[in-house]
Amino acid sequence: MFTVNIDKECGCFNRSDLENNTGFENNDDALIQAQSMINHMNEKFCGKHGFSLSENGNEFNISMNAPQQAQASSGGCCGGGHCS
Numbered sequence: 001m002f003t004v005n006i007d008k009e010c011g012c013f014n015r016s017d018l019e020n021n022t023g024f025e026n027n028d029d030a031l032i033q034a035q036s037m038i039n040h041m042n043e044k045f046c047g048k049h050g051f052s053l054s055e056n057g058n059e060f061n062i063s064m065n066a067p068q069q070a071q072a073s074s075g076g077c078c079g080g081g082h083c084s
Contacts, residue, residue, distance in 0.1 A: 002030035004037065004060045012045035027058075034060040 006013060006020045013020075018037055024030040034053050041051045041062070050065045 001025070002027050002058045002060070004030055004034045005062065006037075007061055007063045010045070010049055010064060013041070016040075016045075030060055031055075034062065038062060 002024045004022045004024070006018075009020060018040070022033065024033065038051050038053050045051075052063050052065055054061050054063065
């Protein structure tokens with residue numbers, strides 16, 4: 001059995017039709033589903049977080065990260081207004 005797991009379920013995930021901890025009979029089906037979920041989550045969710053995929057044996061784990069564009073555009077500033 002191969003599984004696709006979401007490490008942390010954000011609000012957008014909870015409001016979506018996506019399911020956590022889904023099981024598959026083979027590696028290819030699990031990988032295809034995981035990649036499809038990653039693409040959907042990165043393109044359709046609010047953008048407060050980015051999502052990445054890692055594989056650990058029979059598990060595909062989707063993790064929540066800060067979005068890449070927010071990291072790059074902030075120039076290292078936290079956005080608190082005290083850097084300028």
